[in-house]
Amino acid sequence: FVVFTAKSSEDWCQIIPTSTYNYSFLANGIQIIAQPSNVAATTEATITLTTAYGKKKEIKVTRGGVDPYLTLNETSVTLDAKECERQVGLNTNIQKEDLTISNTASSWCKAEFVDQTRAIHASAARIKFVGNKPAKAVKAANAAGSANYYALVLKANSNDKDTERKGTITLKSKDGKKSVTLNVIQNKAYLYVGYEGYNDVSLDNEERNAAIGNVYTSLEYEDLQVSCNEAWCKPELQKKSYGIELNANISKNATEKTRKAKIVISNKTKTLSFTMTVSQNGITFVPSQTKVGFDKKQSNKTITINTNIDWEATSDQSWCTVSRNGNNLTIRVTAYSGSSASRKATISFKGLLSKIEVNQSKYAVGDQYSENGVKGEVVYMNDTVRYVKKEVGESIWSTENVETGANDNYDGMKNMAVIKKISGWKNLYPAFALCDALNTSGVTGWYLPAYYELSNRIRPANGTYWSSSESSNKYAGYYSPSETNAARKTDTKLKVMAVHKF
Known part of the structure; x- marks a missing residue:
């Protein structure tokens, strides 16, 4: 139960509290009485309901004039994409039988008048007090008044397309003097x-x-x-x-x-x-590496398999054998003394796509390498990367203090490519030119190694060597067994070692 007061903005619109409870002071409704109009135009009043806590609600009251009128509470409605029904308030003093409906959306939205007079009267019949007077002797029709109450009811089918549907519904009096149009939009399906x-x-x-x-x-x-x-x-x-x-x-x-x-x-x-x-996702089966390299000596390596299934491994070459211990796979190779640069084997896993490639070289670190015109000493070997080295002399790094962009610390071939794009580079960058001089008679791939290639992989035992990695316009990195640092490019003469991958 909410205590409230009611106030009308117009004298012609009068308010009497009503109650459906057993006590008149427990007002939970109002009766609105509109005095007859003596003007042609439609007039409006506002009833303001205010709770004891100051919350307000407004009710708009429309009183028809002496002349015929026809209005809707809304000029446009938007309907849900689902099958739905919507009522739009209709204000008129024209009888329903004297009104017509024109509907451009009739294929998906039906429109019809509904007389709500009986429902209003039924609601009014529940009133027990009008003001402080018992209403039990008041008939429903009298309590509700004598006016007719109409609504325009829209019934829309569900929209089954990814586009909005639009239409207009026009109400007219049969004499054509009064009309009103309602725009109808139905949301697209989702x-x-x-x-x-x-x-x-x-x-x-x-x-x-x-x-x-x-x-x-x-x-x-x-x-x-x-x-x-x-x-x-x-x-x-x-x-x-x-x-x-x-x-x-x-x-x-x-x-x-x-x-x-x-x-x-x-x-x-x-x-x-x-x-x-x-x-x-597929099953988990991930070898810690898929490429395994060996030098020419008899040897073995153990890799791990990250998996949640049972597995079985086999090799396609007799010189390469495998054994399993839990999820560890040990790969063993015999010594290799063949004439080819390397021999290859493939390890497969039963019922799985994963494979491991095994490559055994005919060389070992310290051997003299000679393949396809490339000659030098094998200086480093791992599973995927192998280097041949060759001492090519001593020189300064460059003859000019220019920042070239040859600053990759890990890949000397990239630095070499940067330098070789510079016009007159052989004279300007003698350390690079010494290495490139080995690229003759169809041989390619000799280059000045990068800083970490020298310090982490090749690691010369004696001497101080230029790297191809510059650190500024004036300095480039170098390596010696006792230190790694940077030296002035144009006035420091250091050893130069060319390397070639195989």
């Missing part, structure tokens, strides 16, 4: 899972009945259908008390490869659809 923009879900490799997400749509459940382009993913729509749910029966992915399927939800006429991608 269909999505989870939330708008959500169209990708990722699952693990296990077999499961996965709850993909809730389906939000303006369409009816009976009008929906779902399909998938992959047999391992079988989607279905389920009607729940809270809405529609998309589930999918997912089979186990027994490979290492992630696989994807597209689920399409649409209505049966396919005027609206939603597509989402389901990604299923």
Whole structure:
């Protein structure tokens, strides 16, 4: 129960408190009495309801003039995309049978007059007090007044397209003197899972009945259908008390490869659809390395396999054998004395796509290398990178104090390429020219090593050597067994070592 007061802005609009309780002072309604109009125009009044706490609500009261009038409470309405019904207030002193309806949206939105007089009267019949006087002797019709109450009722079918629908409804008096138009807009249909923009879900490799997400749509459940382009993913729509749910029966992915399927939800006429991608991860099977290198000597290496499955490994070459200890794989090779630069083997895993490539060189560190015109001493070997070195003399780094951009600390070939783009570089950058002089008679690939290639891999045992990595316009890096630093490019003469990868 809320205590309130009521006030009218116009004298012709009078208010009497009413109550449906057993005591007149428990007012929970008002009776509005409009005095007869003696003017042609429609007039309006505002009734303000105020609670004891100061909260206000307003009621607009329209009193027709002596002349015929026809108005609607709204000039435009927007309807939900779902099947819906909407009432629009109609203000008129013209009888319903003297009004006509013209509807351009009739194919999807019906419009009709509804006489609400009886409902108003039924509501009024519940009143027990008008003011402080008992209303039990007052008939419903008298309590509600003698006016007729109409509403324009709109009944729209669900929109099944991704576009708005628009139309106009025009009410006219039969004599054509009065008319009013209502613009009707229906929102476009919607269909999505989870939330708008959500169209990708990722699952693990296990077999499961996965709850993909809730389906939000303006369409009816009976009008929906779902399909998938992959047999391992079988989607279905389920009607729940809270809405529609998309589930999918997912089979186990027994490979290492992630696989994807597209689920399409649409209505049966396919005027609206939603597509989402389901990604299923493969099993976990990750070797710590997929390339293993050996020198010519008999040797072994152990790598780890990150996996959650049982596995079996085999080699395709007799000189390369494997053994397993838990998730550790030991690779063993025999000594190699062949004539080819290297020999190769492939390690496979039963039922899996993963492979490990094994490469055994016919060289070892310290050997003299000679292949395809490249000659030098083998100075470094690991699983994937091997270097040949050759002493090519001493020189300054450059003849000019210019910042060239040859500043890569890890890749001397990149620095070499930067320098070789400079006009007259052989005279300007003699350390680089000494290395490039080995690139003759069809041989390519000799270069001045970068700073970390020298200090972390090649590591000359004696002497101080230029690197190809400059640190400023005046300085470039160098390496010696006792220190690594930078020296002035133009007036410091250091050793130069050319390297070639194999």
